[in-house]
Amino acid sequence: MFLLVVSQVATPAKAATNHNGADFTTSASVTNGPDFKHSNTVNVEYDLSFGSTPIHAGDTITLDFPENLKGKTPGDTFDVTDEDGTVIGKAVVSDKGVVITMNDALENKTNAKLKLILATQYRYEDTGEKDVVFPLENGGSSTSQINIVSNEANLSKKGTLQNDGTIKWTILVNRRELEMKNLDVTDTIGANQEMIHGLTVSKGTWQNTTTYQREKPALTEGTDYDVTYNDKGFDLSFKDTVNDMIVVDYYTKVTDPELIHSGYKFRNNAVMTWGGGTSGGKNSEEANGKVSSSTGNSGSGSGDVNETEEPGVDTDEDTGTGTTDTDGGTETDEEEEAREQEENKEAEAKKEAAKEAAKKQAAKKAKAAAKKAKPAVAKATATENPGSTTKTTNTKLPQTNDQGSLRGVVGGILVLATLGASVIVRRHF
Template structure:
């Protein structure tokens, strides 16, 4: 081989080695994968079970989802997601509820969020983080809060399928066969009366020879002719509601004494059917009108006996009772009468792929059109936030779209309740711009409200059809009463309600909208469309019982303490539920049955001593008053106050409060969520508890995530990727693989070239 040719080949091989090394030094980035569990498709799901088999229609379902990534090809990577679609027997009651996913060492490997998509399908979505380099992840999601009974259920046994895995649960409208409640009203002459409702044989079981005995207290008198009995049934479309035909009271039963002689008691017998759910209605007049405003409690008792007839030992007699009470003028309050200020977090996404959009500008208005703030611009996460908002209704208007996107000028409404400092989360999307005007697309935004109160209504479902009558898709309103549909081609569409919220009549209004540049501002998006619903007078909600616990600081009884974990037990010591106080120091537990209970603190917030005192309370059948239990914690001696950042000059002064005071009236328009300079924005407490789903590792069932990461305010920091544990506020990266093998090949080529060159030198 000639010298020149040899030198050329050596140079060529060396250059090739450098090229190989250069490419090998680059990280190969893989696209994040989504593993979806839907009907017949398990995704990462390996097992599913419903703990505790009996549930009422207002109960929280205790759901466990087992999962594994051992057999995945490729391996599970950062940014991968797992979406579990829930069947119609289950529904998400708290969209936006988040919790952590941890490994057997307690390290966070992902975040989960509960949600409802635009088609009304409930889901649990996990976004994985910190999983690169390990292939054998497996565990369980144990969700005890935020999932309830859906619409497609039956009273009795229900087969529940997630993926291709089945379990069952039994649905009862109530564990009680009998219940009673009263409502204070006015008659035609303005007199105060009470309408009593006794629910008899609620579960439609067999009650032969049933007798109902009612005793009326002396603070009321029976209103002659008001007694009526109706056949009732539970609604299959509105869980927790029952209905009866008010125009068709039954006959054929016996009242003793007869209707005309009823005074302070009566007995009903000889009901036509022994396995029928009945509603017994009657009214009493309040003797002392003053008792309607002084907090006086009106209480009546109903007792029930039934059994088979017979002589000697051949007959059986059973007994039960139901008491109902109602109070007038029992409103209560605390504080100085000033409504609590709230905040809002807006997230702007692409309508194509839900990626966050930076640079969208908005103006914020009150409902009456008063400008609150302008030039609010979304950050790299597509977010902006405004805090210290007074109670009331507001809306955003987009004034400038991000580069490459069409402006969406529909109002984005939200409400600040004034009852707590929760952050309201709203999401809006923009369609990408196209090269030709004819290809531009638009969107629809609807709002569902109660016709009388204008309260926002979740769970309304609408069908959208094009001008030819073809179905385009459906829209379901979220917990803010808002629903969207994006990427609609230009044309005319009709919107019609096909499923009303629980307890409401179906609206017969059909709205027609046009997607095109016919709007005054030239945008392709019509203005906000509002649908009103009227309550279904034939449906009656069967109130479940609930209790509130308020945790306060011993030194300041008006200050709520967040992050305190409490367990609720029956008086017999049976565990019921575990929850953590929210940012206002509150816990609410619903779906409770009459009986005796107690709370006990199981984990104190940072900076506070645990209080092991049992806090007892009683729920009475028919009791309508809301019970609030007050719990007090003392600060630890070394603490400056509940784990907050403190002022060294005065350990009882919270530095965050100082920041908020200095920034009063200055909205956080940079989207960083610092709300007035507080960069941490979590009261210095890194263990903000989610108050919801517990993640249990099969190998360490005693370790869970209670005490970590509270998002009770409903903030979804990034839809589908709630990085609440990501302290640097960056999005998790997609999975990556190093080019180690390629690097070695390049290195061998270079070393071989050097050796060859030196040998022939």
């Protein structure tokens, strides 16, 4: 008599893998500068290649910023999509880096490549030339040099979009805490906004190089200052000599709600004048503010499909304002025009690159189809023989010297792409 015992054991689900981005980084550098104020945007670019390492649903890719840089928009989240707009992962920016959580869109695909461009800022309060060191694969490193300079601006402003369809504008007046007699501030709002009457005017105290605190209680209209409103903004006049930094907060209403999430740039202008009287002509300084829904972080990409090898088939072996002043200066009209012209040139270049990539991809597919049409000796699959990656060790990468043309670009671009082709999608803000 025989007793047959059959047992069934459930196969445990594969645990998600946390990939250290540095282990796959082939190159990294600062792409603008080299001169930065503490609150300026430092754009960093990474290239990663995963080779035969598969990317599964739930896997995360963690990439840390260099030790002396910090994320400019901590908490920002954005979708990573392929060329068809399908979401393949979600990314979250923090103070220390970015974490991308992948879904199942890249299952059975290898040879993924990642291009990441993110907005950062210098982390500390000192000045001078600094080395920004990026760790690379196989223990290598890449170093970019930046130069941190003091902010000499005495007037600045920034805007923050609110959830109720309004914009909060903050003006920092007399940032350098000079003695200012007959101080006046004239503010002019841009297109597609309406002025909401009511200002909050406070004295401000610097906590460190880029962070300030409003003193309470706020100053009193009619006692400390007078304000006159008009269709395009307001005029603010101080009754006594001002020796402190002044923080002015107010709101505008967006008149076309469809613009709020379109990436449209809402603009604002402030002019500060002081002096005059018996001492001669007045002094003046101007600041331009802007805000949009875009944070500068976005992404797109794809990967190679792993085909099952069949006898006689030649498989393809070819292998992406609270209390902190983050404005920190102004951008002149000339600088803005030069920057936007450069951005337009870059956009045209990216379009041409995308067209060329599409041609190469079409040719690749045609070649693969032709190979499948005739018998051939079987070769290793892409998974078994993915091709090599490039090792870069201790390389000091060049960066542009055109700070004016790239200032204000707060952005990040994420690309997962097939070998030989990368598609970059840029969101302006």
